[in-house]
Amino acid sequence: MPVTHTYNEEHYCKSKRERRNHRMKVGFIGTGSMGGLLIDAFLSSGGLLAGDVIASNRSPQKLARLAQLHPGITLAESNGETASRSDILFLCVKPMEFKTLTDEIAHCLRSEQIVVSITSPVQIYHLESVLPSKIAKIIPSITHSVYSGTSLCVLGSRLEADDRTQLLKLMSHIGTPVEIYEHHTRISSDFSSCGPAFLSYFIERWIEAAVEATGIDHTLAGKLAGEMLLGTGKLLTEGEFTPQQLQDRVAVPGGITAEALNHLRCSLDGVFERLIATTHKKYDEDVAKLDSLFGRDGITRRK
Ligand SMILES: NC(=O)C1=CN([C@@H]2O[C@H](COP(=O)(O)OP(=O)(O)OC[C@H]3O[C@@H](n4cnc5c(N)ncnc54)[C@H](OP(=O)(O)O)[C@@H]3O)[C@@H](O)[C@H]2O)C=CC1
Ligand SMILES: O=C(O)[C@@H]1CCC=N1
Structure with missing residues (x-):
């Protein structure tokens, strides 16, 4: 050129x-x-x-x-x-x-x-x-x-x-x-760059429910949640735990966490599949618009 x-x-x-x-x-x-x-x-x-x-x-x-x-x-x-x-x-x-x-x-x-x-x-x-x-x-x-x-x-x-x-x-x-790989950009970015927003939403809803149900101070609940996220992140990286291993270590059989995890399993059924479908649909629409802006002639789309 x-x-x-x-x-x-x-x-x-x-x-x-x-x-x-x-x-x-x-x-x-x-x-x-x-x-x-x-x-x-x-x-x-x-x-x-x-x-x-x-x-x-x-x-x-x-x-x-x-x-x-x-x-x-x-x-x-x-x-x-x-x-x-x-x-x-x-x-x-x-x-x-x-x-x-x-x-x-x-x-x-x-x-x-x-x-x-x-x-x-x-x-x-x-x-x-x-x-x-x-x-x-x-x-x-x-x-x-x-x-x-x-x-x-x-x-x-x-x-x-x-x-x-x-x-x-x-x-x-x-x-x-x-x-x-470029074809994993969307799913990888869901975790690394959208993830902070997704997890913050999860935490926000959890804090609001905690304040509403128990009267705990909002700032205190936010501090507890943030420190917990930081520690969990360290355990999953430096601590070499897998998410499954972390659940097993915390949820003693017959205990409170085990019962609450059962509840989450039912309540979150399909949520992540729909989340991934949503980000990928928007991504595909954006790629199609960009293909049209950049012109498809002579462009070989690599998978
Ligand atoms: N936010 C995030 O966490 C992440 C964002 N990204 C990506 O980063 C990209 C940018 O996002 P974000 O920074 O949030 O968007 P912003 O709108 O905050 O920033 C875009 C900037 O680009 C400037 N701009 C637009 N067109 C031109 C141009 N022709 N010449 C010079 N400057 C121009 C805008 O100027 P003006 O002041 O006139 O608006 C604006 O300051 C997005 O594609 C997003 O997907 C990627 C990873 C994470
Ligand atoms: O382009 C993206 O995928 C990034 C992730 C967060 C916002 N924009």
């Missing part, structure tokens, strides 16, 4: 030696909820220095707030500038905003750069069909704001071993990167 460099081309197309010595620049287009969170987390974890970051956003107010929070980051004049100056470029806009954005920045990108989509329905084949760069999809999680949780990594066909190492190393500053 022919590539035209519009932004100060000579300055940024460095010789190989210069490139080896220069610090990696990481760009973010879209500094809303998730783009902003990623910048915050990379900077506060020490994964990136302020001077490594360049960002642009559609509305300038969010960028101004970001600059106040993180003096030293570069605010680009345009998405094209962010694109052309980044070694790794995170696209942090919503799915249906991708096509407009890729149309805008395609001519500013080069083959050695890595472009990362953080949204699940945008497929590697969508981006590889319109951008000259190496493409990855990395689905982050709100849990990265406390340097926790998994980031789901799908690596496109143009990435080389060094690129993979570089991306996984970067993501490991704010969470645990895990490589997945």
